[in-house]
Amino acid sequence: MQLNPHQIWRDIQAIRSAQPLIHNITNFVVMNTTANALLAIGASPAMVHATEEVEEFVSISQALVVNIGTLDTNFVGGMELAMKQAHKLNKPIVFDPVGVGATSYRNKISTQLIQATPPSVIRGNASEIMALAGLDAQTKGVDSIYGSESALNAAYFLSKKYNSTVVISGATDFIIHQDNMVSTANGHPLMSKVTGMGCTATALIGAFVAVNPNYFEAAAHAMAVMGISGEIAAEKNPYPGSLQVNFLDTLHKLTGDDILYRLQVTS
Numbered sequence: 535m536q537l538n539p540h541q542i543w544r545d546i547q548a549i550r551s552a553q554p555l556i557h558n559i560t561n562f563v564v565m566n567t568t569a570n571a572l573l574a575i576g577a578s579p580a581m582v583h584a585t586e587e588v589e590e591f592v593s594i595s596q597a598l599v600v601n602i603g604t605l606d607t608n609f610v611g612g613m614e615l616a617m618k619q620a621h622k623l624n625k626p627i628v629f630d631p632v633g634v635g636a637t638s639y640r641n642k643i644s645t646q647l648i649q650a651t652p653p654s655v656i657r658g659n660a661s662e663i664m665a666l667a668g669l670d671a672q673t674k675g676v677d678s679i680y681g682s683e684s685a686l687n688a689a690y691f692l693s694k695k696y697n698s699t700v701v702i703s704g705a706t707d708f709i710i711h712q713d714n715m716v717s718t719a720n721g722h723p724l725m726s727k728v729t730g731m732g733c734t735a736t737a738l739i740g741a742f743v744a745v746n747p748n749y750f751e752a753a754a755h756a757m758a759v760m761g762i763s764g765e766i767a768a769e770k771n772p773y774p775g776s777l778q779v780n781f782l783d784t785l786h787k788l789t790g791d792d793i794l795y796r797l798q799v800t801s
């Protein structure tokens with residue numbers, strides 16, 4: 535697939551005008567961060583994980599984002615119910631396997647969830663994608679110890695097994711669906727020094743799949759927007775605290791020209 539900057543811009547405009555409701559079951563570390571990023575791109579976020587209400591909430595949402603960052607039994611119950619309901623109602627599911635590879639609990643729960651209800655998109659760093667594919671990959675907690683290219687075979691395997699689009703993030707972002715791949719080289723190394731940037735990428739994919747039914751394209755568009763916004767923010771002030779704030783401001787005022795002139799597609 536070739537990425538078209540005009541189509542990325544079309545999706546951003548669609549998000550800004552439709553303001554899709556994105557249901558997030560996510561971790562305590564990033565709830566605030568990813569809610570703000572979704573608002574900044576133009577979507578309407580809600581962080582809802584109680585088993586008593588997730589099914590109703592999925593029914594009124596345009597996409598479901600599930601992130602296992604601070605997993606516990608209660609979260610798992612909510613995730614299972616929400617993912618089943620999304621599947622039943624044909625709503626897109628985006629899954630972030632935070633820290634898979636670090637503990638057997640994470641490995642087991644992630645595999646259970648995605649086997650029962652295959653997500654539309656799975657986004658993780660290289661360690662997470664390799665571990666999710668069943669490889670004996672090392673990880674440093676929630677951070678990868680491999681470059682994103684190391685997880686390509688694992689991503690192809692997962693994409694075929696679950697018929698999902700798989701995104702490996704890193705210095706280069708790879709977006710894979712079955713035998714198709716596109717990669718983008720935007721972004722800045724400082725992004726890995728701010729917690730929740732990966733989770734933010736996953737949440738933004740939620741906004742894009744809510745307006746673009748081609749989930750492969752939507753995921754690629756979201757990763758391009760992440761990278762472009764990250765590099766603009768880092769150019770303003772190359773420090774982690776400022777990056778977090780400038781990233782939100784950049785997302786909010788991103789223009790078609792920003793995308794046209796900065797998009798770096800590497801395949």
Ligand SMILES: Nc1ncnc2c1ncn2[C@@H]1O[C@H](COP(=O)(O)OP(=O)(O)O)[C@@H](O)[C@H]1O
Binds near residue numbers: 720725730761
């Ligand atoms: N070295 C880098 N250069 C450019 N962009 C990066 C770099 N590392 C991470 N990013 C970007 O930061 C975001 C988070 O990716 P990553 O750090 O891989 O996720 P996670 O936080 O889940 O480990 C992605 O948009 C990715 O493209």
Ligand SMILES: Cc1ncsc1CCOP(=O)(O)O
Binds near residue numbers: 632676728732
């Ligand atoms: C630090 C941390 N610990 C549990 S979840 C989490 C956030 C991870 O976010 P990201 O993978 O986006 O850096």
Ligand SMILES: [Mg+2]
Binds near residue numbers: 633658659732733
């Ligand atoms: Mg992560």
